[in-house]
Amino acid sequence: MDKILSVAIEELMPDPTQPRKSFLDEEIERLAASIRARGILMPLRILRDEERRCWLIATGESRWRAARLAGLKTVPCIVVDGQPDEADLLADRVIENHVRHDLSAMDLARALAKLKLLKKCTSQQLAKELGISGAAITRAEALLSLPEDVQTLVESRAVPESTAYEISRMPDADSQRELAAAVADRRLKRDAVANAVRDRIGKRAVKPKAGRVVCRLGGGLSISISANDALDWTTIIEAIDRIRREARKLSDNGSEVQALARSLRAS
Amino acid sequence: MDKILSVAIEELMPDPTQPRKSFLDEEIERLAASIRARGILMPLRILRDEERRCWLIATGESRWRAARLAGLKTVPCIVVDGQPDEADLLADRVIENHVRHDLSAMDLARALAKLKLLKKCTSQQLAKELGISGAAITRAEALLSLPEDVQTLVESRAVPESTAYEISRMPDADSQRELAAAVADRRLKRDAVANAVRDRIGKRAVKPKAGRVVCRLGGGLSISISANDALDWTTIIEAIDRIRREARKLSDNGSEVQALARSLRAS
DNA sequence: TATTTCCCGGGAAATA
DNA sequence: TATTTCCCGGGAAATA
Numbered sequence: 366m367d368k369i370l371s372v373a374i375e376e377l378m379p380d381p382t383q384p385r386k387s388f389l390d391e392e393i394e395r396l397a398a399s400i401r402a403r404g405i406l407m408p409l410r411i412l413r414d415e416e417r418r419c420w421l422i423a424t425g426e427s428r429w430r431a432a433r434l435a436g437l438k439t440v441p442c443i444v445v446d447g448q449p450d451e452a453d454l455l456a457d458r459v460i461e462n463h464v465r466h467d468l469s470a471m472d473l474a475r476a477l478a479k480l481k482l483l484k485k486c487t488s489q490q491l492a493k494e495l496g497i498s499g500a501a502i503t504r505a506e507a508l509l510s511l512p513e514d515v516q517t518l519v520e521s522r523a524v525p526e527s528t529a530y531e532i533s534r535m536p537d538a539d540s541q542r543e544l545a546a547a548v549a550d551r552r553l554k555r556d557a558v559a560n561a562v563r564d565r566i567g568k569r570a571v572k573p574k575a576g577r578v579v580c581r582l583g584g585g586l587s588i589s590i591s592a593n594d595a596l597d598w599t600t601i602i603e604a605i606d607r608i609r610r611e612a613r614k615l616s617d618n619g620s621e622v623q624a625l626a627r628s629l630r631a632s
Numbered sequence: 633m634d635k636i637l638s639v640a641i642e643e644l645m646p647d648p649t650q651p652r653k654s655f656l657d658e659e660i661e662r663l664a665a666s667i668r669a670r671g672i673l674m675p676l677r678i679l680r681d682e683e684r685r686c687w688l689i690a691t692g693e694s695r696w697r698a699a700r701l702a703g704l705k706t707v708p709c710i711v712v713d714g715q716p717d718e719a720d721l722l723a724d725r726v727i728e729n730h731v732r733h734d735l736s737a738m739d740l741a742r743a744l745a746k747l748k749l750l751k752k753c754t755s756q757q758l759a760k761e762l763g764i765s766g767a768a769i770t771r772a773e774a775l776l777s778l779p780e781d782v783q784t785l786v787e788s789r790a791v792p793e794s795t796a797y798e799i800s801r802m803p804d805a806d807s808q809r810e811l812a813a814a815v816a817d818r819r820l821k822r823d824a825v826a827n828a829v830r831d832r833i834g835k836r837a838v839k840p841k842a843g844r845v846v847c848r849l850g851g852g853l854s855i856s857i858s859a860n861d862a863l864d865w866t867t868i869i870e871a872i873d874r875i876r877r878e879a880r881k882l883s884d885n886g887s888e889v890q891a892l893a894r895s896l897r898a899s
Numbered sequence: 900t901a902t903t904t905c906c907c908g909g910g911a912a913a914t915a
Numbered sequence: 916t917a918t919t920t921c922c923c924g925g926g927a928a929a930t931a
Contacts, residue, residue: 368635368636369635369636369710403720403724406677406691406724407674407675408674408675408710410673424673443636443675450750453670457670457673458735458743461673461674470924483717487900487901488900488901489900489901497925497926498925498926498927499900499901499902499926500901500902500903500925500926500927500928501924501925501926502901503901503902503903504902504903504924504925507902525922525923525924526923526924526925527922527923527924527925528923534903554921554922554923555922555923556922559904586857586867586871588855588856588857588871588872588875589855589856590853590855597889598879598882598883598889600853601879601883601889601892602876602879602880602883604853604855605855605872605875605876605879606876608847608855608872609869609872609873609876612865612868612869612872613869615865616865616868616869622864622865622868625847625868626847629847737908754916754917755916755917756916756917764909764910765909765910765911766910766916766917766918767909767910767911767917767918767919768908768909768910769917770917770918770919771908771909771918771919774918792906792907792908793907793908793909794906794907794908794909795907801919821905821906821907822906822907823906826920900931901930901931902929902930902931903928903929903930903931904927904928904929904930905926905927905928905929906925906926906927907924907925907926907927908923908924908925908926909922909923909924910921910922910923910924911920911921911922911923912919912920912921913918913919913920913921914917914918914919914920915916915917915918915919
């Protein structure tokens with residue numbers, strides 16, 4: 366049977382014949398955090414390259430990068446035997462890339478609550494170690510506050526997890542039961558539940574930070590001004606003045622109107 | 633170093649001290665399909681139970697169930713050494729439960745297209761073998777039809793995958809570029825793009841150009857002017873003059889910037 | 900630090 | 916079979 370080899374980080378390299386991958390730094394950092402906490406659970410799958418005298422990574426390149434970042438010297442690997450062809454390698458990578466959900470929402474909620482107790486840590490610390498978001502922990506734990514009968518509906522998937530989280534924000538068990546029943550009946554979906562909850566508990570003032578003012582001038586004509594940050598009058602008026610000067614100039618030149626966009630981009 | 637053991641299916645059992653899991657039949661069936669196609673890529677992690685004289689599954693219960701369904705006699709396993717405590721086991725299961733995205737959207741698209749060629753199969757057959765949805769394959773492949781420069785925006789994640797799919801439904805490259813630029817600029821999100829596309833292709837009696845000029849002034853600031861019909865200079869300049877007068881007036885009044893939209897709508 | 904909002908990835912079911 | 920619609924899971928960033 367195959368052995369698991371402990372291979373030095375620097376003896377491994379990505380397979381050059383495989384499609385180039387792009388890695389998000391924060392994704393690798395999150396994985397590195399869980400490797401620091403628990404090590405590499407699943408061995409990489411590697412191929413021998415006799416010419417280069419090194420190992421090529423068949424699957425697990427992001428684990429390799431994260432392990433390096435985490436300061437590991439070696440990583441566990443399985444040598445892929447036989448002569449896998451390109452289709453096999455591609456198929457394996459796609460399969461590995463894909464999620465497997467072994468835990469139900471309630472299982473996850475209970476596991477996280479237990480972990481917090483056992484490790485005596487905060488939700489955020491736990492999130493970091495496990496490589497999941499703090500928001501996910503908040504939402505999972507909220508499920509445990511639901512009445513038993515509602516939890517049963519979640520367990521049976523009659524009420525989806527994200528809908529159940531919205532329900533958990535209702536202040537009393539009876540309203541929660543009522544909403545859960547409506548969802549199980551397919552009379553309400555998540556977004557409708559979220560709206561019902563907001564009506565009840567009062568909505569939060571949300572202001573988008575990206576500024577945007579849309580001015581409808583009538584007859585279908587409108588001008589919208591947008592920016593990455595909140596807009597102020599100085600920015601708005603300077604912008605309008607710029608576009609006005611340019612429009613007059615181009616109009617006098619006899620340019621066509623699309624030139625307005627081009628000329629402002631260039632300037 | 634640890635060995636990979638080939639353990640008979642019936643010598644394995646779920647760890648009774650671990651939280652009960654619920655499994656979706658269709659989830660297990662999908663996994664079984666990929667196991668039939670490519671086998672079990674990642675060994676299960678198991679613990680010895682001396683009392684019961686069998687192995688307990690630490691991680692990989694759904695792979696075990698799927699393997700049974702797929703008719704395998706044995707599965708590859710790694711024996712977890714040492715005395716992992718409950719926190720370790722729970723943490724490992726949560727980590728394993730979690731997604732790792734090794735492939736970018738464009739990488740996935742290219743890998744799927746290549747697999748279809750190599751295996752000479754339909755998208756649906758491929759979906760089944762890989763354990764992903766047919767819809768995902770349709771969407772991934774659509775990305776390959778985008779102009780190079782738009783594909784580059786997707787690769788760099790300036791345009792999200794699902795948004796890029798909506799863009800790919802626009803009938804011509806110029807509209808696609810325009811939408812992609814708006815998304816990269818954060819002027820449009822996915823749902824707005826989807827609506828724009830529906831307006832354009834749903835109404836098939838092609839609505840020839842609603843006039844629109846988008847002026848990027850730099851630093852994220854932009855002004856767009858749009859109308860139901862084609863735009864001409866007179867309309868543009870009159871519109872700009874109106875908004876300019878109003879902006880100056882409201883600015884002098886000390887109003888907040890959103891008043892600009894309201895006051896023009898009223899007038 | 901914890902919670903909530905926003906919105907993207909992607910599966911199931913409806914549709915072509 | 917392929918594509919599109921609908922909507923849930925869950926991360927990032929805003930908010931408390």
